[in-house]
Amino acid sequence: MDMTGFETLAIHAGQEPDPRTGAVTVPIYATSTYKQDGVGGLREGYEYSRSANPTRTALEQALAALEGGTRGLAFASGLAAEDTFLRATCRPGDHVILPGDAYGGTFRLVARVLANWGLEYTPVPLGDVDAVRAAVRPNTRVLWCETPTNPLLGIADIAALAGVAHDAGALLLVDNTFASPYLQQPLALGADVVVHSTTKYLGGHSDVVGGALIVQDGELGEQLAFHQNSMGAVAGPFDAWLVLRGIRTLGVRMDRHCANAERVVDYLTTHPAVERVLYPGLPDHPGHEVAARQMRGFGGMVSFTLRGGEQTALKVCELASVFTLGESLGGVESLIEHPGRMTHASVAGSPLQVPDDLVRLSVGIESIDDLIGDLASALA
Template identity: 85%
Template sequence: MTGFDTLAIHAGQDPDPRTGAVAIPIYQTSTYKQDGVGGLRSGYEYSRSANPTRAALEEAMAALEVGARGRAFASGLAAEDAYFRTACRPGDHVLLPGDAYGGTFRLVARVLANWGVEYTSVPLDDLDAVRSAVRPNTKVVWCETPTNPLLGIADIAGLADIAHGAGAHLVVDNTFASPYLQQPIALGADVVVHSTTKYLGGHSDVVGGALVAADAELGEQLAFHQNAMGAVAGPFDAWLVLRGIKTLGVRMDRHCANAERIAEFLVGHPAVDRVLYPGLPSHPGHDLAARQMRGFGGMVSFTLRGGEETALKVCGLVSVFTLGESLGGVESLIEHPGRMTHSSVAGSPLEVPNDLVRLSVGIENVEDLIDDLTSALA
């Protein structure tokens, strides 16, 4: 069996047959010369339908997520929209996590709901609650694990059993873990979704998304909707994500190691009320995360004893951490989810605590990161 890091460097990325180039070329073209009417050269006709650089990324994603077919999109939300339009019809029902990513919630609650899709939010770490929330028209159980931003852990295999028993898909947003730390299809998921903007790209210089289907037939249906809807990854964006994937394993090792040190530091700090990190033995999902993940990830959230005012001040007092949205880049980021990434769920059952701070822990020297937080929390 080929190891993960070998796949990350080589899957879908054979040297260019014409020149021998080791790096996949950026096929910056919209159209392709045809050898006669209907005579496609190597299967390419128009870059919305297929592009060699994007095809390399799609093959790599399928290999890393042990799936049958990968598709690359212009953003994570474009990937999500293509999946929902493939799997759902007006009148269908979707189960969402109780603390779903704000963009996913907005897509379902304010876009798909207008199309007739129903939804229910349920705590996915409570399998009995999930079973009770399933309806005859449930078509999708949507899972994030770890969740954003509360870092809850869901039992992927348990959710797969419930979803399949209801004739529904289990879709897992694997953005926080990356395929290096967790492979949901191996645990029973039908589809994996990524914002490739995050850990897969890894350098805060690209926006993209991906879907990987466990089943080839579903993969073909997703490919149809990708082409029909058109929100594809451009060749340069696909190339940037491919470049990032090559170092995913070594970067994730450092992200995890730094995050663990910072979580341990925060647990002992008098200004901190609660630390949310699945690598801590005190985390309610720690044992489950240890079973289904290779490591605990680079995301850490915490609440502050001084409430929202203190949380906002801390976000503004750092110097090594950068105040900004997104995550998964080599540089460390800090944000206030309630005012930033999750403002779209304000006033809803998914509203996040206003004293919550989220860290995307980068790969800098961890001592510098701890010193920065020490100063900001003082």
């Protein structure tokens, strides 16, 4: 039977009942090696779990289905996926265009690790397509897109950027972590590659670290799979199982994340201590029209700046209690953080430095009255 509904795919794609026992949950194949039926006689292609593991295979098939791709690859972390992609598709002397407010870990990987390997990069505000086009060089190989961006919630037009990248003979990669495949499907808009930190909304329970790449093109998929195996930063079977467990409830969780975030935004926009709220669902957000066109909803991430400056921002982060002070995002519990001192400390002093009065919220799925009450107490 063909499955087309997102929620149906999330529960069934790659996760057929076990043919031997009928188990409806994918087993955790905690094995490093597999018995071969004679020399070179592999059972269903399995020989060694760095190369392939049935639990990871199930996750990779589910990821491909949810993003509308043909090949999914699961990694030990989002940064492991990013590193594998860049080393597979770029060579020393190649050039990458980054978002002007890229995730700090991505910027650190490119600027402090791969730059030493010879990779060149230019940060550009991706909401300005003309600026992106002007930044293209003859050696540009990748246009790296986040939308929404972390932590300023900027929006980029995926279809327009795909045109710029393909005109230049480059690949468009979209980091879809903030949106999740439930809210946004970059491959359908022209992207070549989607990357996820599966730690976040896909896992959804703050109990696993992982990453993923999903592609449509078979040849590119084989190239990335070769590097995945050769570089070895693969997802272990238990981690793959945890992400699969999270994926099953992704749709209902994202609906609640979005609904709670919208209520939080309504509260923050009228609070006298708040200077500005950054959320693509707001009509005055510069990327609102694009986000409304390419996203199913506006997500669970909210950032805002405070009139009292950095010290007030730090105090609000410390006073919150239902919003747990912590890094990461996308779990069922709400988190609050100060990007300048926490997740984005690695970009301090660079063109990607974030405002010191910025607070970022990952709005969870708790009672909205408790969340707003907690913010009211912290902001008071």
